[in-house]
Amino acid sequence: AQKVTQAQTEISVVEKEDVTLDCVYETRDTTYYLFWYKQPPSGELVFLIRRNSFDEQNEISGRYSWNFQKSTSSFNFTITASQVVDSAVYFCALSDPSGYSTLTFGKGTMLLVSP
Amino acid sequence: AAGVIQSPRHLIKEKRETATLKCYPIPRHDTVYWYQQGPGQDPQFLISFYEKMQSDKGSIPDRFSAQQFSDYHSELNMSSLELGDSALYFCASSLGEAGGRGEQFFGPGTRLTVL
Numbered sequence: 001a002q003k004v005t006q007a008q009t010e011i012s013v014v015e016k017e018d019v020t021l022d023c024v025y026e027t028r029d030t031t032y033y034l035f036w037y038k039q040p041p042s043g044e045l046v047f048l049i050r051r052n053s054f055d056e057q058n059e060i061s062g063r064y065s066w067n068f069q070k071s072t073s074s075f076n077f078t079i080t081a082s083q084v085v086d087s088a089v090y091f092c093a094l095s096d097p098s099g100y101s102t103l104t105f106g107k108g109t110m111l112l113v114s115p
Numbered sequence: 116a117a118g119v120i121q122s123p124r125h126l127i128k129e130k131r132e133t134a135t136l137k138c139y140p141i142p143r144h145d146t147v148y149w150y151q152q153g154p155g156q157d158p159q160f161l162i163s164f165y166e167k168m169q170s171d172k173g174s175i176p177d178r179f180s181a182q183q184f185s186d187y188h189s190e191l192n193m194s195s196l197e198l199g200d201s202a203l204y205f206c207a208s209s210l211g212e213a214g215g216r217g218e219q220f221f222g223p224g225t226r227l228t229v230l
Binding site for chain 1: 148150156157158159160163171173203205218219220221223224226
C-alpha cells in the first residue's frame, strides 16, 4: 500500500523567511510519481510539480525548489523568501503508473506567512 | 486552454436529500476521477471511469453512485445525504492511462454543505 506522510501540520513564518515542507512516502513500486499541490483558501488544487522515481535531479522554479532523495524516500519542498501569497495548504502526493492509478495524498501542511 | 468544469460550484442540501454533481472533462480526455475532501482533510479517492466503464473504486459510500456518459462527462449521485457528506468534491480528468503518470487535471471543485 502507498502512504504519504507530511509530519508538519502547520508552519508559521514571517515574510522573506525560507521554509521547507517535508514529505516522506512509502511504496513497493519501483516506478512511481511524486507531486506537490497548493490549495489556497479559495479551495482549488494548484499543481506545482511532478517528479518520476527515475529522476532524482533536484528542481528549481523561481522561489520554489524540490529535493528528491530516493534513499530516504523523501520529496521536500522549499520556498525561498516566502511571501504572504504563499499562505496555503500544501499537499504532497504519490501515484503509481499502473493502469488508471489514483493519487494518494498526504494530510497536508498549512503554511501561514505573516507580513 | 479548456479546463475541467464542475457544476454546481456550491450546493446546499438538507439531510436525507439527494444531490447530483457534474463534471465535464478537458476535451478528448476519456478518464474521470472523483475525490472527496472533508474539512481539514486531504482529498480521498472515490471512483474513476475510463471510456464509460468504472476503472477503479475507492472509499465511495454505497449511498453514492457515479457514471460516465458517452460524451465523457460524469455525474456523481449522492442519496440520503448525511452531515458528514459536507465536503469539497473534486473531479479530475486525464487521457487514458496518462492519469497513472499523474497527468490528472483537477477541476475547481464543488462545495457541498449538508444542513
